[in-house]
Amino acid sequence: MSSPLPSIALLGAGSMGGAILQGLVRSGVAPRVTVTNRTAAKAAELDGLPGVTSLALEHDPAANRHAAADADIVLVGVKPAMVPDLLREIAPSLRPGVVVVSFAAGVPIATFESILGEGVAVVRSMPNTPALVGKAVTGVAAGAAASAADVAVVRRLYETCGVVIELPEEQIDALGTISGSGPAYVFLLIEQLTAAARGKGFCDADARLMVEQTFIGAAALLEATGEDPAELRRRVTSPKGTTERAIAVLQAAHLDGLFAEATDAALARSRELAAGA
8 A cells, every 4th residue: 555645634625525435435544534514414424434533623613724724735625716715714724835726617727826835835736526536537736835745645636536647737727627517428428329219219228228338348448448539440440330420420420520619618617707707
């Protein structure tokens, strides 16, 4: 087993924060995690997880300060609009040498550094929802004061729930249009192919089973072989066969252009959100 991670505070354990927490707990390398949530009901859901102390702001309004003061890594997962107030609240309580990690969408490192001070190590991250099953893709970008060691410990943290890509902050929003939004693109393809199966006369249960397991199986084959997806596609596509005819229809729809247009639209919206639009 890897050496243990230092003490962690997770401020705001919504769906994404909860998924990260599950990865940390499963890994066994995070011996001490303090989690905060607004309500006692939400805090109770996480109470009892190994190594986890779950606090409710409803019971202790200073819970965020207490959690941050006791941590070497502070994960900020509250809603983006709440980030500045939270940072102002916890700033006086942070330990020297702390690493502050954001996974609040659209909030730049500059916002963190302007409130916490330029000497505080800040790492911005963008995980995605497959973190819940240990299959996340997480992009991480280092702030000015974050050392290579700081980034390495954040990488280890996120590797408990998937793979990590290090990149400059200006690429974080673009990564969000690919891996961040990407699960929705896959689910849309599954929806549409399932509808096509029902249109061929299959019952709902059979249509869903054949389509979902085809996607799961294809992804598993891609992972197991390490082959280029274009090569795996060629192996399924016999010359003058049925698959070749279907692929020709899909390519005639200019999927490459559609995906470029879709991800461009997502990137434009991300920039609007960052600007407060």
